[in-house]
Amino acid sequence: MPRFVAAFFWPAASLARGRAACRAGRQYDNGLLVLVIALVTPTRSCHVDSGGLMRVLLVGATGLLGTEIKRILEPQHEVITASRKGSDVSVDLSDKASIVAMFGEAGKVGAVVCVGGAAKFAPLDSLGDDDYAFSLANKLMGQVNLVRCAVGHVDEGGSVTLTSGTLAQQAMVGGAAVSIVNAGVEGFARVAALELEGKLRVNVVSPGWVAETLQSMGQDPSQGIAAADVARVYKRAIDEPITGQTLLAAKS
Numbered sequence: 001m002p003r004f005v006a007a008f009f010w011p012a013a014s015l016a017r018g019r020a021a022c023r024a025g026r027q028y029d030n031g032l033l034v035l036v037i038a039l040v041t042p043t044r045s046c047h048v049d050s051g052g053l054m055r056v057l058l059v060g061a062t063g064l065l066g067t068e069i070k071r072i073l074e075p076q077h078e079v080i081t082a083s084r085k086g087s088d089v090s091v092d093l094s095d096k097a098s099i100v101a102m103f104g105e106a107g108k109v110g111a112v113v114c115v116g117g118a119a120k121f122a123p124l125d126s127l128g129d130d131d132y133a134f135s136l137a138n139k140l141m142g143q144v145n146l147v148r149c150a151v152g153h154v155d156e157g158g159s160v161t162l163t164s165g166t167l168a169q170q171a172m173v174g175g176a177a178v179s180i181v182n183a184g185v186e187g188f189a190r191v192a193a194l195e196l197e198g199k200l201r202v203n204v205v206s207p208g209w210v211a212e213t214l215q216s217m218g219q220d221p222s223q224g225i226a227a228a229d230v231a232r233v234y235k236r237a238i239d240e241p242i243t244g245q246t247l248l249a250a251k252s
């Protein structure tokens with residue numbers, strides 16, 4: 001497979017600065033206008049594929065975002081779909097053994113994208129112990145275990161892209177469990193990217209409200225970002241030589 005290696009050979013001081021920027025930076029993306037808030041400086045270990053065929057394992061492929069991501073990747077890549085039902089490979093993110101089995105079945109891949117997993121949205125006074133346990137085991141530990149299990153199953157310089165959501169930063173009534181999960185995913189990814197440098201790139205996409213979701217909830221879809229625009233942000237996380245980033249995909 002043709003492979004472009006983005007190698008930057010920095011003097012020691014600027015290498016350290018570049019690594020910090022690459023890991024800690026945050027990008028904001030509304031589909032058309034990309035406002036790069038932080039200096040994004042790829043480290044010498046940020047490898048990127050040149051655009052050739054890659055095997056991409058897409059977890060949560062049957063959902064709203066998964067369907068759009070599959071559509072946008074398929075012309076260029078082989079997409080292996082995964083979810084609890086109706087995909088090429090069956091996986092339950094809340095069950096680590098199931099994630100191990102999924103990687104065994106899928107074989108080596110160039111990229112993993114996760115838009116699967118759930119967290120409970122409900123006000124504080126109705127969130128029970130089970131709701132917190134469910135949320136932590138599902139969308140948070142599911143994605144943490146996905147990265148842990150991906151090591152050795154993803155080509156060197158390949159990527160894992162996780163999903164958080166704007167409730168990582170924003171407060172909303174009913175969002176307590178979701179905020180814990182989303183902030184946890186982003187924090188974990190920053191450290192995983194640091195420790196897996198040279199082996200695996202780890203990034204997060206943080207979607208805002210998606211227009212199609214708002215519509216299905218009977219709300220004004222013009223307040224949200226189209227699922228197709230969110231999908232393009234996931235593609236950037238695969239294609240660009242970045243690691244340790246959270247890419248915001250929200251309507252500006």
Ligand SMILES: NC(=O)c1ccc[n+]([C@@H]2O[C@H](COP(=O)([O-])OP(=O)(O)OC[C@H]3O[C@@H](n4cnc5c(N)ncnc54)[C@H](OP(=O)(O)O)[C@@H]3O)[C@@H](O)[C@H]2O)c1
Nearest residue numbers: 060061062063064065083084085092093116117165210213
């Ligand atoms: N849509 C929005 O407005 C929005 C906004 C911010 C963040 N997000 C986040 O973006 C992600 C995707 O959202 P979406 O709207 O595309 O969700 P969705 O339409 O509900 O799709 C979820 C996908 O994940 C799979 N899934 C659910 N639980 C799973 C599990 N335990 N193990 C494996 N697969 C599982 C589902 O298939 P199965 O049920 O067959 O497993 C489905 O393929 C979620 O993390 C969500 O929190 C969405």
